[in-house]
Amino acid sequence: MTDFLLVLASGITAGSSYALMGLAMVIIYKTSGVVNFAQGEMGLISAYITFMMLDYYGFGYLATFFWAFVFALFLGALMEFAILRRAKDPSVLGLMIITIGLEMILLGLVSWKFGADPKDMPFPISPFESIELVENIYISVLEVLTIGVATAVMLILFLFFRFSKLGVAMKAVQQNPMAAKLMGISTNRVLMITWSISSFVGALAALLIAPANMGPFMMWDPLLKGFAAAVMGGMTSLGGAVVGAYIVGIIENFFGTFISIEFKSVVAFSIIVIMLCVKPSGLFGRHYVKKV
Amino acid sequence: MSEILSVHNIETYYDLIYAVRGVSFSLTEGEITTILGTNGAGKSTILKTIMGLIDDQPEKGVIQFEGKKINHKDTEKIVKMGISYVPEGRQVFEELTVMENLQMGAYLRRDRGGINKDIQRIYDYFPILKEREKQWAGTLSGGEQQMLAISRALMSKPKLLFLDEPSLGLSPLLVKEIFEIIKLINQEGVTILLVEQNANMALGIAKKGLILESGRFVLNGSSKELLKNKDVQEFYLGIKTEVATKGYQRWKRKKSWR
Numbered sequence A: 001m002t003d004f005l006l007v008l009a010s011g012i013t014a015g016s017s018y019a020l021m022g023l024a025m026v027i028i029y030k031t032s033g034v035v036n037f038a039q040g041e042m043g044l045i046s047a048y049i050t051f052m053m054l055d056y057y058g059f060g061y062l063a064t065f066f067w068a069f070v071f072a073l074f075l076g077a078l079m080e081f082a083i084l085r086r087a088k089d090p091s092v093l094g095l096m097i098i099t100i101g102l103e104m105i106l107l108g109l110v111s112w113k114f115g116a117d118p119k120d121m122p123f124p125i126s127p128f129e130s131i132e133l134v135e136n137i138y139i140s141v142l143e144v145l146t147i148g149v150a151t152a153v154m155l156i157l158f159l160f161f162r163f164s165k166l167g168v169a170m171k172a173v174q175q176n177p178m179a180a181k182l183m184g185i186s187t188n189r190v191l192m193i194t195w196s197i198s199s200f201v202g203a204l205a206a207l208l209i210a211p212a213n214m215g216p217f218m219m220w221d222p223l224l225k226g227f228a229a230a231v232m233g234g235m236t237s238l239g240g241a242v243v244g245a246y247i248v249g250i251i252e253n254f255f256g257t258f259i260s261i262e263f264k265s266v267v268a269f270s271i272i273v274i275m276l277c278v279k280p281s282g283l284f285g286r287h288y289v290k291k292v
Numbered sequence B: 001m002s003e004i005l006s007v008h009n010i011e012t013y014y015d016l017i018y019a020v021r022g023v024s025f026s027l028t029e030g031e032i033t034t035i036l037g038t039n040g041a042g043k044s045t046i047l048k049t050i051m052g053l054i055d056d057q058p059e060k061g062v063i064q065f066e067g068k069k070i071n072h073k074d075t076e077k078i079v080k081m082g083i084s085y086v087p088e089g090r091q092v093f094e095e096l097t098v099m100e101n102l103q104m105g106a107y108l109r110r111d112r113g114g115i116n117k118d119i120q121r122i123y124d125y126f127p128i129l130k131e132r133e134k135q136w137a138g139t140l141s142g143g144e145q146q147m148l149a150i151s152r153a154l155m156s157k158p159k160l161l162f163l164d165e166p167s168l169g170l171s172p173l174l175v176k177e178i179f180e181i182i183k184l185i186n187q188e189g190v191t192i193l194l195v196e197q198n199a200n201m202a203l204g205i206a207k208k209g210l211i212l213e214s215g216r217f218v219l220n221g222s223s224k225e226l227l228k229n230k231d232v233q234e235f236y237l238g239i240k241t242e243v244a245t246k247g248y249q250r251w252k253r254k255k256s257w258r
């Protein structure tokens, strides 16, 4: 029983960072139809900027996090404005390939500047501090924070897309860019803001992952899992991505513990493949079928 | 009466396809004007060109709205100046609710009270939309979507409204209803440019008409004159024409127009 709860708890914590990555991907997909494979590396850069400010230059936490988030917002806007918008006659496939290219460039930059060795990220909360949930079930404070942040982000995004004018406009741009322009919506600006918000959420994920495990490849796993989660949710559903993230986190931890630790990471891939084959609209897909 | 829109000799290309071949016309403030033409004549292309929806077009010519040149302006800016376009095929936001669609129509406005009042007014025009308020627009019937598309375009309080085949696919009864509403909108002071296949109905409410063939205007005049014109009667109103020979006759006549 203890085993079971322990595995469940680690599944939920893993799920929380996947959820943040999944949300970041869904936000961009929702407005532009593009799967952003550079999502992880955008967060990675933000995390390394944070590391540099704290470790090299000795800034305080508050100032550092503030500037790191400003940087993340700026980075997102820059990616959209300077690169994706420049694509001539873009197809969704072409744009996705651009994001793969960006992913490699950003990864290369980080490896070149900081080296491939793992780093110790200073953080206000030690990843080794734990609290006892129930008897014998420990969970680290960092994990609690991750779950809390993921929940808050989820809630805010949900309210934003449901009730704010800008949020609804973002959905409008994705559903019909031409009609959105005809409403006077500046589609370019909306896309830029989308990338900013997404980059911010991705940076949050990276910052929460970094204290426990920091290196140039630290975002690969969360990106893949976040993607699997987003696919489970049908790519456009925020709630779906979150539920998907927890399912991926829990399944892979049970799989890793009770079946095979070596193949733990295969779980996420299998989920992507199975979902795309069986129900591409996602677990809760209620995509209305277009009348032709 | 002053000129609200003037289009001077515009030419539009889709890459190598020469779709609009030197078209000029002007719209008088407060009037309904209609453009008639067969499929592929270039009617929609003219509207899209004016709205700035076709990249880098028009290739040539000048478009002026209230005396200001609007060629090559961003669509958003043109909308902001006071032109609204109900595109062909409705183009509602399918996965937004009816209410959200209307709110998007008012995207550029800041006056909450005014927006709510206008939504109520739209519900008076089209009570069915009120019933469907919380439903996704994609789940509406074609006719309801058309009503929504027109309503959404009105939410920006345009001075000039473009309607691209509002009667397409609607039952005769509904077409009548929509045309009544168009008349009403016009009476409230909105200038209207109506693109139609349904020449009878269109000329019935319009003051002037223009007839487009293969990217050029071949005829224009007051609706009264056009309704009496032999060619118009034959090709657009279906008078004196047997169905079986229509295609053949039309081709011959068309040649004489050029």
Ligand SMILES: Nc1ncnc2c1ncn2[C@@H]1O[C@H](COP(=O)(O)OP(=O)(O)OP(=O)(O)O)[C@@H](O)[C@H]1O
Pocket (backbone or CB within 6 Å): B014, B017, B019, B037, B038, B039, B040, B041, B042, B043, B044, B045, B046, B088
């Ligand atoms: N996106 C496009 N790319 C290439 N050619 C196009 C495009 N849109 C329209 N055309 C061509 O331009 C010409 C004019 O098309 P347009 O849609 O303006 O016709 P229309 O008069 O509106 O016809 P309909 O009554 O069928 O709507 C047609 O020959 C069409 O094939």
Ligand SMILES: [Mg+2]
Pocket (backbone or CB within 6 Å): B043, B044, B045, B088, B164
């Ligand atoms: Mg057309």
